Amino acid sequence: xxxxxxxxxxxxxxxxxxLELGCNYSYGGTVNLFWYVQYPGQHLQLLLKYFSGDPxxxxxxxxxxEFIKSKFSFNLRKPSVQWSDTAEYFCAADSNDYxxxxxxxxxxxxxx
Amino acid sequence: xxxxxxxxxxRILKIGQSxxxxxTQDMNHNYxxxxxxxxxxxxxxxxxxxxxxxxxxxxxxxGYNVSRSTTEDFPLRLELAAPSQTSVYxxxxxxxxxxxxxxxxxxxxxxxxxxx
Numbered sequence: 001x002x003x004x005x006x007x008x009x010x011x012x013x014x015x016x017x018x019l020e021l022g023c024n025y026s027y028g029g030t031v032n033l034f035w036y037v038q039y040p041g042q043h044l045q046l047l048l049k050y051f052s053g054d055p056x057x058x059x060x061x062x063x064x065x066e067f068i069k070s071k072f073s074f075n076l077r078k079p080s081v082q083w084s085d086t087a088e089y090f091c092a093a094d095s096n097d098y099x100x101x102x103x104x105x106x107x108x109x110x111x112x
Numbered sequence: 113x114x115x116x117x118x119x120x121x122x123r124i125l126k127i128g129q130s131x132x133x134x135x136t137q138d139m140n141h142n143y144x145x146x147x148x149x150x151x152x153x154x155x156x157x158x159x160x161x162x163x164x165x166x167x168x169x170x171x172x173x174x175g176y177n178v179s180r181s182t183t184e185d186f187p188l189r190l191e192l193a194a195p196s197q198t199s200v201y202x203x204x205x206x207x208x209x210x211x212x213x214x215x216x217x218x219x220x221x222x223x224x225x226x227x228x
Contacts, residue, residue, distance in 0.1 A: 004154075009152065030213075032213050032214055032215075034216070034217075036219075042221070043202065043219040043220060043221045043222055044155075044202065044204075044219040045219070046216050046217075049216060051213075090154060090155065094213060094214035096213060098143065098160070098162060098208065098213075098214060099145075099157055099160060099170065099214065100145075100157075100214050100217060102147075102154040102155040102156075103154050104152055104153055104154040105152070105154050
């Protein structure tokens with residue numbers, strides 16, 4: 001079964017700082033990878049996804065993620081965060097069994 | 113399209129009571145899922161369905177039941193509520209063409225349930 005780990009539980013940073021959130025998955029075969037965001041009081045929304053092809057994927061709101069197969073990683077990045085990026089971020093991966101496994105989530109707080 | 117809708121938004125139950133959380137999607141998605149979200153734990157899969165009439169257990173199915181009589185609806189039933197079921201419940205759907213891989217999941221707004 002797939003397991004997903006997110007390295008940071010809570011990240012606090014100032015506006016315009018760069019953000020990188022770590023994500024590692026365990027399944028060694030072909031995987032689909034996702035980053036979801038949950039803004040305060042809202043439901044989960046897709047930020048970006050990787051199925052195949054270019055390992056650097058771009059998503060909404062200036063986010064990008066890099067798939068590194070050799071490291072089983074799919075880290076999320078944003079060069080310059082805004083106050084509105086305050087949210088909880090979830091990494092998810094499938095493992096060819098019709099289900100997604102989610103990481104525990106990283107809470108990002110951006111100070112104005 | 114309304115997407116994925118869930119009712120109710122909030123509910124307080126007493127221990128031992130029963131209730132059904134409703135979930136409906138209007139995107140003609142074949143796959144539907146129920147998750148619970150607890151602080152610091154991410155999302156845990158309770159049950160999922162790959163099509164009308166087909167359901168299967170996820171990671172944390174104990175204390176819950178589901179049915180899928182139509183493509184659109186996927187209700188979650190709690191028969192004997194316990195404090196451990198206090199959580200936020202999310203329903204999701206996706207169109208997945210098969211072969212095991214999961215496509216993007218679309219989430220509903222959630223139901224916040226408290227069991228006292």
